Amino acid sequence: MITEFFSVLHQELNRHFILPTGMFSSYLSLLVEKVPDSYYSFMFKSLYKKKTLTTEHDRIMTFLKQIDRPIIISIDDVDRLHDDEVKLMLNLIRDTADFPNLFYIIAADKKNLCLSLERLGIEAPEVYMKKFINFECLFPANDAVLKKIFQEKLDSVLREYSCTGNKDLIIDSIFEIENLLNAFETPRDILRFFNVFTFAMDCIERNGMMDEINVADLFAISIIQYLNINLYRIFRDDDSSLLTYDDNTKSLRILPSYKLVFEHPMFADIAKDTNPGEQDISIVEINDVIADVFVQKQTIFCYVIWFLFEQERKDINGYSMRYPDSYFRYFAFNRKHTQIPGAKVRAIFSPTYKQLCEVVFREILQRGQESSFIHNIDKWYHEFDDSKIEILKKLSLFVSLLCELKPEIVDTNQIMRKAQIIESFMETYDIHRLLNKIYYNKLNSISSGSVGQEESEKKYEKDRDDFGEYIRSCKYEVNFISLVLGKIRIHSEHSLLGEENIEKWSKQVIDNFVVALKKYDREQTFFRNTLYTISHVAELNTEYWINSFEDYVLASPYFMDWIARVVSYKNNNFEWNEPLKEQLHLPNLGNRGIWGQIAANSIHCEDPIVKDFAKILSKDLKSLDRSSHPYLKYVEDYWKRNDMYK
Incomplete structure (x- = not known):
């Protein structure tokens, strides 16, 4: 660094003045003797007689005093030097090259200079630098x-x-x-x-x-x-x-x-x-x-x-x-293997993918891309070529395949039926919320007469027609559609489907399910999955469901089975069947009112067991003398033959 400094100084001054022979070289020769042997120290030692450093320093001072103008030396990027080089440069301008008419401009980041000096053990670097720099000039803010x-x-x-x-x-x-x-x-x-x-x-x-x-x-x-x-x-x-x-x-x-x-x-x-x-x-x-x-x-x-x-x-x-x-x-700068490209999701929800959907969905599930898939639907559904009803149908298929291929996603220690698993997946991936967004009525937030309102109204009319046709076809998974409609009903005033339509379709789903329920054999009727499905359907319209259910039970060939299940028998104890009440979605059954009406209107009302059941309805189960009630004996025998929790 010192050699380079004097070399450049000699070169620049030589352009304007006649310099004494060996003026800087002799001085530099003596300086480099202070450092370990190098090419430069060898060269200078062989060319010049030894003189004292002070003699050579004074000779340079004498010459520079004769120059009638200042010599400006700019040193840039000092803050980029190594720590020991920073200190060397500061010593150079204060001691080694502190000659008359020489003025230094040091361009550097002061913060970095201080950090270098701190690392060298200097406790107050700003104070230390004042020994070398007379004036600190900050560039004006620009x-x-x-x-x-x-x-x-x-x-x-x-x-x-x-x-x-x-x-x-x-x-x-x-x-x-x-x-x-x-x-x-x-x-x-x-x-x-x-x-x-x-x-x-x-x-x-x-x-x-x-x-x-x-x-x-x-x-x-x-x-x-x-x-x-x-x-x-x-x-x-x-x-x-x-x-x-x-x-x-x-x-x-x-x-x-x-x-x-x-x-x-x-x-x-x-x-x-x-x-x-x-x-x-x-x-x-x-x-x-x-x-x-x-x-x-x-x-x-x-x-x-x-x-x-x-x-x-x-x-x-x-x-x-x-x-x-x-x-x-x-x-x-890349996607995980569990992420699916948004472009692929947009392609899936287009008419060309109608026949390939199941194959592609299975591939998505095998690669663990289901979360990414739902995320992309949520963010890009407004760009899909598919109609809203096709999006709903494809999502229903996707949920069914989730139940088939990924039941382990449901975090539970108990055995879960398909109806429960579907509900769990719907909650886990917020699919009903997503469909609620897809069927959101944007016209509610658009002022009357806005550009495009009439066109949107026509499009909404088609969406309603598509949804109505889908409900009438009965080609839906009843748990899926019940959970979707149930969520949309909560804020039906914001749905493009319309409140009246939602109520009509909810009743239609209940009717369709009751028709299907009548065709079930005894095992299908009381399978736990059916009872959980009932809970989803019943939530669509509680009052309408209770009336439909009451009519169904009265005509059911399994009337006595339903009556027996109102009370459960386990570990030699009789209890009112609260789990069944929840699954049937029959609230406020403290007085068992619906069962009283069913028993009174039943063709079996003269049956001793049914008559005894009617008496129990007017009293609390725990207050009864069990030995005097044939109904309780019937319940005990029934539950010994049937597993309520299968």
């Missing part, structure tokens, strides 16, 4: 220049990776990150960041994933990678320590325990004003990386993380990072 450089670089990267179609939307979204430019202090910072972002974009493109990524999200997580690689690693390798799943939004959010660390500053201020006595978060037990971010009050992280996981944005889609199905690809 956000306009930084913004211009940033915009030009961003525009260039997006063009390079063929984002021209939605480039403006991406740029607008990126600039929704508040105080974005505060992440960059210098143009060099911007270039360094774009090296990180460009690498990620290149990997995404090479893996053919550009259509399955939200570029603004990739940009935001790249900022975290650039600013704090350790925080980035936590999001990449240990996301469960920072993120939780919000069942309402079906998305990832920051854990409540880190709310004060990463919350948007605006909300943090509101909370502080509301609860002035509230203490700051304790960082004793949290990860050092998070603690460091919190202590330094680096608000840019709050804005970026708010942007990723909380902020309402126009560009949010099924591939956004906040959705579990997409999260992995922002770090691996």
Whole structure:
């Protein structure tokens, strides 16, 4: 470094002045003797007689004093040197080359210089540097220049990776990150960041994933990678320590325990004003990386993380990072084997896939892609070519195949029947909520006379006709359609199906099921799966179901079986059959009113057992003298022959 310095100094001065022979070489020869042998020390020792360092130093001073103008020496990138080289450079300008008329401009990042000196054991680096630097000059702030450089670089990267179609939307979204430019202090910072972002974009493109990524999200997580690689690693390798799943939004959010660390500053201020006595978060037990971010009050992280996981944005889609199905690809730049491409899901829900659906669904289930499949439906159903009723039919088939191929997904220790498993899958994957969204009436939120309202009304009319025809056909899985209609009924005022239609179709499903129930043999009738199916059907319209059920039982060849099952017998004890009451969906049976009506109207009403049952209905079971009631003897014998829990 010293040799290079004097070489350049000699070269530049020689362009303007006649220099004494060997002026710098002799001085340099004596300097390099202080260091281990090298090519330069050998060369200089052989060419020049030894003189004292002071003599040679004074000779240079005498010459430079005669020059009638200042000599400006600029040294750039000092902060990029190794620690020991930084100290050497500082000593060079203060001691070794401290000559008259020489003025030094040191271009460097002061923060990095201080870090280098700290690592060398200097306790107060800023004070130490004042021994070498007489005047510290900061460049005037020029956000306009930084913004211009940033915009030009961003525009260039997006063009390079063929984002021209939605480039403006991406740029607008990126600039929704508040105080974005505060992440960059210098143009060099911007270039360094774009090296990180460009690498990620290149990997995404090479893996053919550009259509399955939200570029603004990739940009935001790249900022975290650039600013704090350790925080980035936590999001990449240990996301469960920072993120939780919000069942309402079906998305990832920051854990409540880190709310004060990463919350948007605006909300943090509101909370502080509301609860002035509230203490700051304790960082004793949290990860050092998070603690460091919190202590330094680096608000840019709050804005970026708010942007990723909380902020309402126009560009949010099924591939956004906040959705579990997409999260992995922002770090691996590829999808997991359990993820299915959105383009494939859109293809499945098109008329061309009608005959292939079962084959494709089996493939999806074998690869464990069911969660990703449902996620993609939820985010892209508005782009499907299939009609709403075809989406419903394909989802019904998918649920049936889930029951066949993936019963182990249901987390339970007890044996579950198909009706229970279907309900569990519907809940697990929120399929009824999804269909509720698909059949949502958007016209409720559109003002009367809006453009496209008439066209939408016609489309809705077709959707209603399709649904009505499907119910009339009876070609549906009764548990599936009952659970779907049951959920849609809750908010029927918001459904495009219409409240009157929903009530009509609910009754029709009940009627169809009762017709099917009449055809069941005794084993089918009292199979637990049938009873759970009854609970799903009965929930559609309780009053209508009770009336239908009452008529059915009166005419049923298994009348006495139904009467016997009203009371259960187990371990020598008689009890009112609460599980049966729940499965039949007969609420408020404290007085057993429906069974009293059935017994009174039955053709078997003169039967001693039925008459005795009618007496029991007016009293509590526990108050009876069991030996005097033939009905209880009938129940005991019945349950000795039949397993209620089969």
